[in-house]
């Protein structure tokens with residue numbers, strides 16, 4: 349195996365029996381650990397195709413790997429015979445077309461690098477998942493990643509014009525491209541978005557960009573509880589301005605993170621906080637502020653950079669309360685946000701765990717979290733049970749078990765509770781068509 353792979357990609361780009369830390373992602377906290385026959389780093393799309401063909405011919409599992417920041421174990425190989433394919437060496441920016449608001453990048457370009465490149469040229473790449481310095485554009489497409497600014501602009505799929513990928517049979521294909529509109533065929537590029545490495549390996553993509561917005565005007569609105577927060581959210585959605593961001597923190601998340609809020613303007617005992625950013629004009633920001641005040645909020649205007657630095661640290665602040673946490677990413681219809689926030693707390697109470705949530709209010713997407721001491725096995729087991737109750741709650745509220753991180757390994761088995769048997773069968777048929785040998789990330793995204 350190793351000799352063949354070395355011949356395909358060069359001996360210095362093959363690691364035999366890779367150490368678990370080379371295979372890990374952000375699900376390591378949940379005890380997910382990897383094993384594989386080899387980790388290979390092809391230097392071109394053609395080399396990726398050669399490796400996948402070799403694996404498909406022999407029935408060897410292929411696990412695509414991007415920046416390794418996923419939260420659901422999607423890139424963490426579980427089979428000792430697997431070949432993990434890292435796209436890290438595919439990191440060229442093939443073109444940046446500033447006047448056309450477009451970039452053609454290889455899959456291993458990091459999210460932050462594309463965002464910086466856009467910013468330096470007066471443009472913006474608005475997809476802003478939290479681990480942007482490490483996550484890859486290929487990984488963002490494979491997970492259909494979101495982030496705070498995806499409320500106004502949409503998640504990764506909205507920014508993909510075309511994809512170059514190696515399908516499960518080893519065929520290198522290109523679907524879409526520099527053209528802004530194209531309905532000639534099925535939306536195969538869209539299908540690869542969120543496919544979690546089960547349909548093929550993305551090697552490059554054409555990404556849409558936007559002219560940078562003229563302003564970034566954040567507002568922080570303090571409310572007494574989640575119900576009042578839901579009403580304030582309705583008021584913002586109904587006020588006629590489309591904010592770039594609508595985030596929330598419930599009481600427990602505020603308690604954990606208020607001390608470092610820029611300017612000290614968040615009372616630690618706030619029941620609920622909405623963070624709204626307007627990127628159009630000062631007049632629009634005032635309009636939103638007025639709607640929030642009318643809904644009973646106390647509104648302040650933090651500095652944008654300081655605010656986002658603080659927001660990036662909320663997850664760490666929450667984890668530091670007891671040393672660890674289990675965070676999920678359910679999403680519900682926006683009007684059920686308060687139900688999901690309260691339901692998360694109740695589930696925590698039932699399992700003897702402190703619970704809180706924060707996340708993307710405008711998308712109804714919660715990082716519902718159970719706090720725990722990682723050294724306490726009983727707490728970890730109770731947190732796993734609580735997570736199962738949480739997924740059931742998401743479905744009961746008409747939502748989804750994953751708004752951002754995908755099924756990966758950790759949520760295998762949940763899609764068949766969310767989708768009808770006919771829908772699951774259709775998804776299985778798509779998978780079989782694009783991966784006839786069944787070698788693409790076979791343990792992942794199982795319905």
Ligand SMILES: Cc1cc2nc3c(=O)[nH]c(=O)nc-3n(C[C@H](O)[C@H](O)[C@H](O)COP(=O)(O)OP(=O)(O)OC[C@H]3O[C@@H](n4cnc5c(N)ncnc54)[C@H](O)[C@@H]3O)c2cc1C
Pocket residue numbers: 373374411412413414415416417418419421422423435455476477478479482483484485486487488489490491492493494495496544545546548549550551752753756789792
């Ligand atoms: C601190 C932190 C904050 C985060 N915040 C967010 C957030 O706000 N929003 C959000 O959506 N996610 C967030 N995430 C999760 C994660 O960053 C995203 O899912 C990201 O898109 C994963 O990209 P990656 O390159 O690291 O992929 P990996 O973790 O390497 O892989 C993820 C999945 O994609 C597949 N894959 C990777 N690259 C390819 C490829 N080239 N072709 C085919 N399949 C591939 C893998 O097989 C796996 O199934 C966060 C993670 C961390 C650690």
